[in-house]
Every structure is written in structure tokens, then in C-alpha cells.
Amino acid sequence: MSSFEGFPMDVGPVYEGERIRKEDMYIEFGGPKVDVKCELVLAMPMDEVEDGKVEIVGPDLKDLKEGGSYPLAIVIYTAGTKVEKDLEAVIERRIHDFTNYVEGFMHLNQRYDIWIRLSKKSVKKGLDSLKWWGLALIRLFKSAMPFIEKMQVTFYTDPAKVKEVYEQALEVYKARDARVRGLRDEDVDTFYGCVLCQSFAPQHVCVIPPNRVSLCGAMNWFDARAAANVDPKGPNFPIPKGKLIDPIKGEYEGVNKVVEERSLGANKRFFLYSAFGSPHTSCGCFECIAFYIPEVDGFGVVDRGFKEPTVNGLPFSTMAAQTGGGIQTEGFLGVGMEYFRSPKFFQADGGWGRIVWICSTLWKRIEDAIPEELKDKIATENDARDIESLKKFLVERGHPLAVRIKEMEAPEVAAAAPAEAAAPEAATPTAVPAQAAAPMPFMPAPTAPGAITIPAVGGLRVELKGAKIRIDKIVIKKQ
Numbered sequence: 001m002s003s004f005e006g007f008p009m010d011v012g013p014v015y016e017g018e019r020i021r022k023e024d025m026y027i028e029f030g031g032p033k034v035d036v037k038c039e040l041v042l043a044m045p046m047d048e049v050e051d052g053k054v055e056i057v058g059p060d061l062k063d064l065k066e067g068g069s070y071p072l073a074i075v076i077y078t079a080g081t082k083v084e085k086d087l088e089a090v091i092e093r094r095i096h097d098f099t100n101y102v103e104g105f106m107h108l109n110q111r112y113d114i115w116i117r118l119s120k121k122s123v124k125k126g127l128d129s130l131k132w133w134g135l136a137l138i139r140l141f142k143s144a145m146p147f148i149e150k151m152q153v154t155f156y157t158d159p160a161k162v163k164e165v166y167e168q169a170l171e172v173y174k175a176r177d178a179r180v181r182g183l184r185d186e187d188v189d190t191f192y193g194c195v196l197c198q199s200f201a202p203q204h205v206c207v208i209p210p211n212r213v214s215l216c217g218a219m220n221w222f223d224a225r226a227a228a229n230v231d232p233k234g235p236n237f238p239i240p241k242g243k244l245i246d247p248i249k250g251e252y253e254g255v256n257k258v259v260e261e262r263s264l265g266a267n268k269r270f271f272l273y274s275a276f277g278s279p280h281t282s283c284g285c286f287e288c289i290a291f292y293i294p295e296v297d298g299f300g301v302v303d304r305g306f307k308e309p310t311v312n313g314l315p316f317s318t319m320a321a322q323t324g325g326g327i328q329t330e331g332f333l334g335v336g337m338e339y340f341r342s343p344k345f346f347q348a349d350g351g352w353g354r355i356v357w358i359c360s361t362l363w364k365r366i367e368d369a370i371p372e373e374l375k376d377k378i379a380t381e382n383d384a385r386d387i388e389s390l391k392k393f394l395v396e397r398g399h400p401l402a403v404r405i406k407e408m409e410a411p412e413v414a415a416a417a418p419a420e421a422a423a424p425e426a427a428t429p430t431a432v433p434a435q436a437a438a439p440m441p442f443m444p445a446p447t448a449p450g451a452i453t454i455p456a457v458g459g460l461r462v463e464l465k466g467a468k469i470r471i472d473k474i475v476i477k478k479q
């Protein structure tokens with residue numbers, strides 16, 4: 001690691017994971033209070049990058065009022081004989097961990113979702129300009145990725161300029177995402193993996209085949225391949241996919257082997273295209289959460305930008321705690337936005353026919369991916385804010401799950417169901433066509449190891465496996 005002598009703050013991996021709470025914050029850039037923010041890395045011709053240069057367009061730290069939330073666009077220009085377009089996303093993704101190496105900085109998320117906080121402590125120590133952050137990034141990048149020969153950083157804080165760069169950045173992200181759409185998992189022998197997020201989710205491994213973008217949305221198959229090639233000792237690596245075990249769930253012998261090795265035995269199987277059984281793990285940087293809604297046997301989806309409670313009463317932040325951490329949690333899945341455009345989208349769980357609710361912020365971003373015939377049948381928060389109104393909406397609009405919802409509602413069916421029937425057989429892929437989804441194995445088989453069984457009461461038995469129970473409030477009343 002290069003020396004950071006002369007810097008007003010310290011720099012090193014020891015600061016990764018530093019949390020800056022509101023009361024310790026000097027100012028923040030991006031985050032939920034700011035609509036326009038982004039970070040972008042561009043591969044440039046060698047003679048167009050001034051190595052080591054840091055530019056600030058707009059007010060610098062000392063000109064910004066303490067306690068405020070401000071727009072920011074970070075643009076990093078890179079050059080080198082091995083620096084190619086495919087590496088832009090890979091370098092960009094490292095802004096997150098390298099910024100977190102800087103004492104007094106907290107960086108969350110990626111692309112157009114960034115949220116950076118600076119601590120009062122570092123400002124008191126003399127951090128008075130964004131220049132220090134830029135210089136630290138340049139040194140960290142060039143030390144960890146020696147193929148970067150030149151790097152130049154521009155911070156835009158002028159709101160009009162940020163907006164301009166943001167619009168351009170959206171176009172760049174779109175073009176990167178579109179590139180992989182023509183490729184199918186079947187066309188390649190090798191998938192790629194990423195373990196960058198193991199610093200905070202030690203069991204988590206991202207598997208990136210062509211048809212499933214990483215859950216942070218920042219890395220597709222091409223990006224991960226370029227990263228693995230140029231930096232074989234880095235966080236990205238090839239995964240020979242090996243024998244196909246299940247084409248619908250997306251289970252491969254080679255993937256299972258690598259997942260087991262890289263998660264240190266914590267996870268042994270990955271179904272790439274199902275939220276049940278052995279789903280892909282989620283770290284914490286997912287762009288969206290897909291959550292199972294047992295009352296309608298379908299899925300809701302919410303993105304990070306949606307701040308209100310979702311249709312199940314829980315906001316993104318609450319479900320994020322349940323979804324992340326590198327643990328396989330059936331029915332909760334972190335996904336990248338580009339996954340909605342995948343031909344294998346939730347393939348084993350009924351595909352689009354299983355989606356019942358999408359928050360309006362996400363809807364706007366993925367509208368082109370929603371099948372035309374389902375557009376008036378999938379609810380947003382403007383149609384349904386709770387489960388009862390959701391059921392009503394789905395039945396009225398003739399959603400593919402409407403028949404199933406009516407069946408589940410029928411009192412005689414529930415009353416007659418014996419205890420064992422409450423835990424359905426593991427669904428086979430063919431049992432879940434898009435237009436007639438079968439009940440999913442949300443509950444484990446009765447003999448599942450580690451299951452908690454709540455004894456039968458009145459003919460019903462409830463089993464919980466791998467469940468986290470969160471209680472916000474307990475009221476004890478004297479009788």
C-alpha cells in the first residue's frame with residue numbers, strides 16, 4: 001500500500017466498515033434525500049488523462065454547510081494499455097471499498113444510488129477539500145490495480161453539472177447492461193464469480209452467468225470476465241459451470257463446487273433462477289429485493305429508492321436486514337435491475353406470472369421489461385397498500401394467480417387440509433408454468449433438519465426453518 005503521509009486523514013483497510021451515524025456526520029453526498037447522484041468510471045485514450053489530477057467543479061467541502069445533504073457526481077478517467085471498456089464497471093465497483101478505506105468516509109451502494117457520509121472528526125483533523133478523497137482513490141486504485149497507468153478524478157458538486165453528468169451516466173449504464181442481453185448461459189462454458197462483498201458478508205459469493213447480472217447491478221458477465229482476466233488474484237474469478245443438474249432452477253455442478261469452496265462450506269448449492277430451495281445469497285448491495293407474499297403465493301419487488309412501506313407493511317430497509325448477510329433465505333432475494341430483462345427471470349418460480357406487486361419507483365425503471373399483458377394486472381402502491389387490497393386487485397384484474405388466490409380464500413379448503421398438506425411437496429420446475437404457478441415450498445418438509453415446529457393446534461401445524469423473527473414492540477398488560 002502506498003504511503004499517505006501528508007494527508008489530513010489516515011487511509012487503509014482498517015477503516016472499512018466504519019459507520020458514520022447522523023450525529024457524527026459533517027455532511028453527506030447522495031443518499032435518500034438527494035435525487036441526483038452517481039459515480040462513473042471511463043476508459044480513455046492514454047493522452048486524454050492527466051495522471052494524478054483531481055478537479056472539483058462546484059463548491060468544495062469548506063464551502064458546504066455542515067449537516068447538509070448534497071448532490072454529487074464522481075467521474076474517474078482511467079487509461080492504460082490493458083484498460084479496456086469492459087473494465088469500466090469493474091473499476092467503478094471498487095470506488096465503494098476504496099472510499100471506505102479512507103478514515104472518516106462511509107460509502108454505500110453504486111452507480112446512481114451512491115450515499116457518502118463524511119465524519120465531523122475527519123473535518124476537525126483538517127479534511128477541508130474533496131481533493132484528498134480523489135488523491136487517496138488514485139493511489140489506492142493504482143496500487144491494487146497496476147494495469148491502471150493513469151487516473152484522473154473529477155468531483156461535480158454544482159447541482160446543474162451533477163444533473164448533466166447523471167444523465168450521461170445513465171446512458172453509459174444502459175449501454176453496458178444491454179451488451180450482455182444477446183448472450184445466453186448456454187452459449188458459454190464459464191461463468192464468473194465475485195467475492196468483493198465478503199468484507200461485510202463473509203459467506204456471500206456472487207455467481208454471474210450471462211443471464212443473471214450481479215445483484216448490485218454493477219457487474220455483468222463481460223465485466224466479471226474482464227476483471228478475472230486482468231487481475232487473476234482479485235475478487236473476480238472464473239467458474240467452469242460443469243454438468244447441468246437442473247436447467248430450470250439453474251443448478252450446475254461446477255457452480256455448487258465453487259460456491260461451497262468460496263463460502264467456506266456455508267453454502268453448498270445455488271439455484272440461480274429460484275428464490276426457493278437453495279437460492280443465491282445476497283450481501284447487502286442489491287438494487288432490489290424480491291419478497292414472497294404467502295397470502296397470494298406471489299412476489300413483490302421493491303427497489304432501494306422506495307422509502308414507503310411495501311405491500312407487506314415492511315419497508316426496503318427492514319427487509320434488507322432479512323435478505324442480506326450472505327445467508328440463503330428462502331423467499332427473499334436481492335437482485336439487480338437488469339435481471340428483470342433476463343429470459344430466465346425467476347424461471348423456476350413462475351417468471352413474470354408470479355410477480356404481483358412492484359413499487360412505482362422500480363416500475364419506472366423496468367417498465368420495458370414488464371410483459372405487456374401483465375401491465376394492468378401487477379399492482380403498485382397506488383393500487384394496493386396492504387395484502388387485502390392486493391388480493392382484491394389481483395382477482396379483479398384477472399392476474400394469473402387470481403384462481404389460486406380464490407382457492408386459498410375458500411374456507412372449506414383450508415379447514416379440510418390435513419396438517420401434512422400444509423407443507424407442499426418440493427415444486428418441480430415444470431409444475432410452475434408462468435400462467436399457473438404452483439404453491440412453492442416456502443415451508444420445509446416436516447423432517448427438515450433444524451426446523452422449528454410449532455405443535456398442531458386445531459388441525460394446523462406451522463414449521464419455521466432459517467427464520468428470523470423480529471419483534472418491534474411487546475406490550476405487557478395487566479389482566
Ligand code: SF4
Pocket residue numbers: 093194195196197198205206214215216217218219283285286
Ligand atoms: S454484489 Fe456481488 S458482484 Fe457486486 S460487488 Fe458485491 S460480490 Fe461483487
